[in-house]
Amino acid sequence: MATEPSPAAQQPLRADAARNRETVLAAATRAFAASDTEPSMREIARQAGVGVATLFRHFPTREALVDAVYQDQVVRLTAGARELLAGHPPAQALRLWMDLFADWQATKHGMTDTLLAMIDSGEISLAHTRQELLSAITTILDAGATAGDIRADARADDVAAGSLGMLAVAAKSGEPAQARRLLDLLMDGLRPR
Incomplete structure (x- = not known):
């Protein structure tokens, strides 16, 4: 109780x-x-x-701080999707959102051990976070499909997976500009043919 x-x-x-x-x-x-x-x-x-x-x-505790930073970043990502969409055409909003996502990924570098322990213990639910992020991406994708500047067949889980993979590769390369180039390529693939 x-x-x-x-x-x-x-x-x-x-x-x-x-x-x-x-x-x-x-x-x-x-x-x-x-x-x-x-x-x-x-x-x-x-x-x-x-x-x-x-x-x-x-x-x-360290866990309380890591949780607060993690949750704050998730809120910034989800709210950022709506804010970017309100001020930019959908394709541009999505590309700018990818930069926010890259920043969120970078934030986790110095808290990886604690974050993983919290995920393992169930203190942080990846499923909930994943759903919030996919919802934010879907909001932009739907607006882009309606406006005709993002492919109608683009899926939020594909955008998330592509972004994560590209950011992981770029992080290992030691060349910060590579992340931007890779995300630009992903965005080019999301435009209508």
């Missing part, structure tokens, strides 16, 4: 506490993206310009 959260847990954060949380989240995202190994919590606090106690007040 689940217990009810305490009244304090239900209260919104004070403005300064909310700013500190967002600052730590942004610093952790940058630290994870820039590192091939997991940066220490102390290093993340230093980069955020806050004390370690402030970091632990918001994220009591």
